[in-house]
Amino acid sequence: MALQKTLSWLLLLLLTLLGLRLVQPSYGQNMYQRFLGQHVDPTVTGGNNLYCNNTMKTQFSCKRFNTFIHENIGTIISICSTTNIQCKNGKMNCHAGVVKVTDCAIMGRTLPPKCNYQAKASTRRVVIACEGNPLVPVHFDR
Numbered sequence: 001m002a003l004q005k006t007l008s009w010l011l012l013l014l015l016t017l018l019g020l021r022l023v024q025p026s027y028g029q030n031m032y033q034r035f036l037g038q039h040v041d042p043t044v045t046g047g048n049n050l051y052c053n054n055t056m057k058t059q060f061s062c063k064r065f066n067t068f069i070h071e072n073i074g075t076i077i078s079i080c081s082t083t084n085i086q087c088k089n090g091k092m093n094c095h096a097g098v099v100k101v102t103d104c105a106i107m108g109r110t111l112p113p114k115c116n117y118q119a120k121a122s123t124r125r126v127v128i129a130c131e132g133n134p135l136v137p138v139h140f141d142r
Contacts (some may be wrong), residue, residue: 031131031138039140040076041068045100046121052104053117062106062115067140069126070100076137080130087129087141094141096127 044051047068056063069076079097087094101124104117129139 029132032136035128035137035139036073039067039069040073041070041102042072043070044102045070047102047104047119048121049117049119051102052119053115056104056115056117057113058115059113062110062112064106066104067126068102068104070102075099076128077135079126079128080135080137085127087127087139091129093131094127094129096125098123098125101126 041047041055047055047070055068056066076097076099079095079099082095082097084092085094085096086092101122103120103122105120107116107118110116127141128137129141130136131138
């Protein structure tokens with residue numbers, strides 16, 4: 001009877017630990033998917049004002065600034081294998097690389113859904129935060 005109780009506790013402990021292990025990647029996966037949705041558009045090589053106005057469109061707010069990376073995801077993930085550098089928040093999980101981007105900056109005081117943006121397309125150095133195993137981008141730092 002004592003052996004059965006011990007085995008039951010060990011099984012419960014094992015299942016709990018496995019459950020915790022499964023939760024962590026889903027959090028990282030959500031951050032990765034959010035990063036892709038907010039900052040990655042490999043379908044174009046550079047955007048203009050119309051691109052920013054359409055891509056940044058929302059019913060609820062006018063975001064002041066956003067950067068879109070115009071590279072395939074493999075190129076972006078490869079940035080995560082470069083040397084760690086310090087992020088703006090002080091963490092050491094940021095990495096730098098040079099990619100094609102479009103920076104979209106709000107013009108004046110506009111109200112949703114008619115937000116007007118100024119686009120600046122360029123090839124420049126970006127810094128992204130990476131997490132997980134394997135490392136994937138989860139935050140656009142600068």
